[in-house]
């Protein structure tokens with residue numbers, strides 16, 4: 143049994159939607175209260191505040207990723223041409239492109255196993271011959 147943080151009623155675990163199913167964690171708000179909570183939260187000032195927070199967190203995460211990749215580039219010259227200047231290095235796929243490079247970065251801890259570095263000149267030669 144679990145107590146809803148909105149109606150404060152004690153309910154069965156199944157009366158709460160999954161928050162992180164893989165971790166076995168359910169929402170703190172019951173299924174009856176969740177739609178009411180969502181309607182209040184996502185309309186009006188709460189929605190504006192939420193969207194502002196999302197935008198701020200995204201900007202922080204994007205900057206952290208940019209710094210992380212730049213730091214990586216500083217210490218990993220291109221294996222193809224030896225170029226070490228991070229300003230002219232680009233990532234390219236080791237094998238068939240199955241997703242965008244940014245998605246490789248965000249979805250795989252071992253993201254560099256799927257990508258190689260090359261300077262812009264090498265990539266342009268490969269594309270245009």
Ligand SMILES: [Zn+2]
Nearest residue numbers: 146149172175
């Ligand atoms: Zn409730």
